[in-house]
Amino acid sequence: MQLLAAATVSIVDRLRQIPTEFWINMAIGIFLVVLIVIVLRKVAQINKVVLGVGVFLVVTIVGFNWIYERNEPKWATPAVHWIGAFFPSKGTV
Secondary structure, three states: OHHHHHHHHHHHHHHHHOOHHHHHHHHHHHHHHHHHHHHHHHHOOOOHHHHHHHHHHHHHHHHHHHHHHOOOOHHHHHHHHHHHOOOOOOOOO
């Protein structure tokens, strides 16, 4: 019994050593996962044509904004650089 109590105390001590920032990030992550599941369940009930048009508009607006402003994230830079050759950007207009 004492061994179990000693193990429990060491686990509690180890948990106290974890920074508060980690627990805040973990709570935010769990909240986002729950929010995404709720949103996806609502989206599944939408008419697929309306959903397709909405997604197309959002992707197009964000994409052209990235191309014009050249403020895309690092992972999208190769594609935006390649597509940006065909469209004007803020520095060339």
